Amino acid sequence: xxxxxxxxxxxxxxxxxxxxxxxxxxxxxxxxxxxxxxxxxxxxxxxxxxxxxxxxxxxxxxxxxxxxxxxxxxxxxxxxxxxxxxxxxxxxxxxxxxxxxxxxxxxxxxxxxxxxxxxxxxxxxxxxxxxxxxxxxxxxxxxxxxxxxxxxxxxxxxxxxxxxxxxxxxxxxxxxxxxxxxxxxxxxxxxxxxxxxxxxxxxxxxxxxxxxxxxxxxxxxxxxxxxxxxxxxxxxxxxxx
Amino acid sequence: xxxxxxxxxxxxxxxxxxxxxxxxxxxxxxxxxxxxxxxxxxxxxxxxxxxxxxxxxxxxxxxxxxxxxxxxxxxxxxxxxxxxxxxxxxxxxxxxxxxxxxxxxxxxxxxxxxxxxxxxxxxxxxxxxxxxxxxxxxxxxxxxxxxxxxxxxxxxxxxxxxxxxxxxxxxxxxxxxxxxxxxxxxxxxxxxxxxxxxxxxxxxxxxxxxxxxxxxxxxxxxxxxxxxxxxxxxxxxxxxx
Numbered sequence: 001x002x003x004x005x006x007x008x009x010x011x012x013x014x015x016x017x018x019x020x021x022x023x024x025x026x027x028x029x030x031x032x033x034x035x036x037x038x039x040x041x042x043x044x045x046x047x048x049x050x051x052x053x054x055x056x057x058x059x060x061x062x063x064x065x066x067x068x069x070x071x072x073x074x075x076x077x078x079x080x081x082x083x084x085x086x087x088x089x090x091x092x093x094x095x096x097x098x099x100x101x102x103x104x105x106x107x108x109x110x111x112x113x114x115x116x117x118x119x120x121x122x123x124x125x126x127x128x129x130x131x132x133x134x135x136x137x138x139x140x141x142x143x144x145x146x147x148x149x150x151x152x153x154x155x156x157x158x159x160x161x162x163x164x165x166x167x168x169x170x171x172x173x174x175x176x177x178x179x180x181x182x183x184x185x186x187x188x189x190x191x192x193x194x195x196x197x198x199x200x201x202x203x204x205x206x207x208x209x210x211x212x213x214x215x216x217x218x219x220x221x222x223x224x225x226x227x228x229x230x231x232x233x234x235x236x237x238x239x240x241x
Numbered sequence: 242x243x244x245x246x247x248x249x250x251x252x253x254x255x256x257x258x259x260x261x262x263x264x265x266x267x268x269x270x271x272x273x274x275x276x277x278x279x280x281x282x283x284x285x286x287x288x289x290x291x292x293x294x295x296x297x298x299x300x301x302x303x304x305x306x307x308x309x310x311x312x313x314x315x316x317x318x319x320x321x322x323x324x325x326x327x328x329x330x331x332x333x334x335x336x337x338x339x340x341x342x343x344x345x346x347x348x349x350x351x352x353x354x355x356x357x358x359x360x361x362x363x364x365x366x367x368x369x370x371x372x373x374x375x376x377x378x379x380x381x382x383x384x385x386x387x388x389x390x391x392x393x394x395x396x397x398x399x400x401x402x403x404x405x406x407x408x409x410x411x412x413x414x415x416x417x418x419x420x421x422x423x424x425x426x427x428x429x430x431x432x433x434x435x436x437x438x439x440x441x442x443x444x445x446x447x448x449x450x451x452x453x454x455x456x457x458x459x460x461x462x463x464x465x466x467x468x469x470x471x472x473x474x475x476x477x478x479x480x481x482x
Contacts, residue, residue, distance in 0.1 A: 055398055055406050056338040059345040059391055069334050072341035075316075080337060093310050096321060097297040100313035104300040106344075110351050118359050119372070120379035131360070131372050138361035150300055157296055165296050 002028040003081075006045045007062040009033040011229035012181075012222075014109070015062040017074045018081070020173040023216035025085035031221070075102040078170045087173070089166035098164055101154070101171045105178060108147045112181070113230050115139045115237060125227075125234070136237035140189040144182065148197050151175055155199040162203070175200065176207035181231030186238045243269040244322075247286045248303040250274040252470035253422075253463075255350070256303040258315045259322070261414040264457035266326035272462070316343040319411045328414070330407035339405055342395070342412045346419060349388045353422070354471050356380045356478060366468075366475070377478035381430045385423065389438050392416055396440040403444070416441065417448035422472030427479045 007015030022029045033041035051057050058072030071080045079099050082088025118135040119128040158165040162172045183190045248256030263270045274282035292298050299313035312321045320340050323329025359376040360369040399406040403413045424431045
């Protein structure tokens with residue numbers, strides 16, 4: 001039976017990390033809110049968030065349904081799908097490390113999101129722009145380099161081909177998405193840091209060329225980045241050097 | 242062999258969620274940075290973060306060492322410890338739900354932290370106080386009620402005694418810590434919302450009275466809340482109604 005992914009239509013957002021794993025593995029899945037029509041699909045999702053998902057009601061999208069199992073949060077979904085899609089290592093120590101890496105990426109994504117919403121997600125970006133400029137400046141100066149060079153060192157320690165020494169995993173797909181998103185949102189900052197993260201940029205290129213991923217990126221299932229998602233390009237948040 | 246918990250000394254912080262699980266179960270553990278002397282313990286932790294932890298180098302504390310296994314991130318550590326400490330349900334669907342709940346708590350903790358550090362963790366609170374007031378106001382008005390009433394509904398759905406219908410788990414301990422922390426940091430806001438979260442407040446009281454937890458809370462192992470941790474009390478961020 002096909003996996004059912006519940007996520008907002010119209011953005012890559014957090015759902016994209018799950019889509020990439022499903023696409024890389026060629027797994028059958030339904031992107032509910034997109035494929036069943038935005039109205040009906042979103043209504044189905046909202047009903048589940050409202051408690052119709054039996055005892056296992058999630059707090060927010062994305063969540064995945066696999067028969068009677070409901071899994072919420074990107075990292076949890078990838079933990080669940082990893083072994084099933086052959087995108088996770090087999091030994092426990094490596095799986096725990098992979099999950100820890102994914103949770104570090106989760107934290108980072110949160111910080112990316114806060115660059116354009118530093119005060120409240122209930123306010124428009126335009127209403128918090130002065131603060132966004134301060135937060136984005138701190139992000140670009142401190143957090144982005146800290147996080148990306150840490151991924152670079154992790155790649156170096158593992159041998160350089162993938163983040164886990166045991167081989168390709170869902171974490172590589174998530175790292176790919178992070179780099180793509182940052183290149184879209186902060187092209188100047190990413191150009192400045194490029195020479196410090198050669199392995200990470202090579203990983204990004206390798207992932208883009210993988211069979212399942214290359215086909216996905218060329219399809220209309222891959223939504224473009226836009227200013228409704230996590231990675232948004234606002235020129236005023238990405239000053240030239 | 243005793244578990245080794247690596248976390249900053251002097252604050253409850255994220256490490257506290259792990260300490261509560263270990264204490265509730267009466268499990269042997271070493272709180273490395275505190276018990277080996279802050280200097281030596283922190284040096285040991287820093288060395289591991291610097292890559293001496295073999296391939297599984299964490300991004301940040303807290304992390305747990307159990308023999309040859311290293312687990313980083315609170316939710317990952319609790320996922321690992323849950324079955325070992327008999328603080329997790331046995332069936333997979335419930336375990337996935339527990340982990341999803343813990344990850345929602347993780348997100349919420351991030352938002353709590355950002356109330357006093359909305360621009361950068363590299364700046365002092367005093368240097369971002371005007372923004373902190375705005376962020377905290379939005380947090381108290383929107384996010385705190387949204388999150389706590391969701392936990393309340395989850396308790397209601399599960400029968401009211403614990404967040405999982407299957408019985409007491411590490412997630413209840415984390416919910417306890419969240420409520421304690423918010424009562425310390427935002428006493429006015431918590432007083433205002435009290436009548437909307439009766440089950441959650443009862444859960445907090447029940448957890449405080451559990452054998453392992455009551456003894457822990459009365460010991461000097463339980464650090465007091467302070468203005469270096471996640472939950473900080475700044476009067477200007479918690480206006481009376």
